[in-house]
Amino acid sequence: MPLVTNNISEARAAFASMEFRAQAAEQSVVTLKASLDGLSAAQQQLTKSVGTQLQYTTSQAQINGQLAAQQASQITPDVSLDDFIAALGLAVALGEATMPDRAISSVSVTVQSYLTATTLADGTQEIGFRLYQPELGTPSALATTSFDLTKLAPQPGTPTPRSMYSVLQDKQAAFDNQFWSAFASGTPPVEPAPQIVVEISKVFANIGAWSFPYLLQEATTIAGLETTLAGLLGSAVPASKGTAYTAVVGALNTLTQALNPANRANYVAGDLFALTAALDATTTIANMLLP
DSSP states (O other), X not given: OOSSXXXXXXXXXHHHHHHHHHHHHHHXXXXXXXXXXXXXXXXXXXXXXHHHHHHHHHXXXXXXXXXXXXXXXXXXXXXXHHHHHHHHHHHHHHHHHTOTTOOOOEEEEEEEEEEXXXXXXXXXXXXXXXXXXXXXXXXXXXXXXXXXXXXXXXXXXXXXXXXXXXXXXXXXXXXXXXXXXXXXXXXXXXXXXXHHHHHHHHHHHTGGGOOHHHHXXXXXXXXXXXXXXXXXXXXXXXXXXXXXXXXXXXXXXXXXXXXXXXXXXXXXXXXXXXXXXXXXXXXXXXXXXXX
């Protein structure tokens, strides 16, 4: 189309085309402005969100740091050094108790753990072990602690402690004697001596699971049966021997009550030795009652 024309129709067509283009351009400007406004709003929202997230991250880092510091200041041992050594000694004594003809003279142990120091109420420091946990650091920070426990020989003139296995064997043999079958109580009558023999058989059958609480429970049962026997002896034995048997059975009952879990929280090897000796003492006197 020519730029200059005397034809009115051509002029009108050119003007209409130019007006259409102008309107299209205006529409494009409106659309572009709307897009720019949307992008500006999104940018403001993003900036605000980033600022909020940064503030939260900074605040959370401070909180985490405070929690870590609190945890570090509140670390308590899983077991104290004294309790660990006592438990180790009892474990060795229990192992030895299952062997009638063997003795464990020494044992060595190495432990990898954190070492802790706790201030007790009296102001003294208690050293303890804290086993590795991920929140406490890397395993490379673990300390290595070694122990050697050695059994001391008894004083001259003092009998060597016997093993629980041997003591129970002797007790089972003593109460398997026909002499004890004459003593029964209850209706129908129940014979305590054969029950002792059966109870000890149960203990031997469970020897792989011996623990001090288990042996204490069985010793308490045996002490109850021997108490019944002591009350049934009457004139069947000399009064002095009957009194002696009643006394050692009473001592066994007193010991089992003192060692009851309701009265004791922790046990040591000495408790096992005392229980073994008390069971052995009642067997010694019971053998003296045999005709």
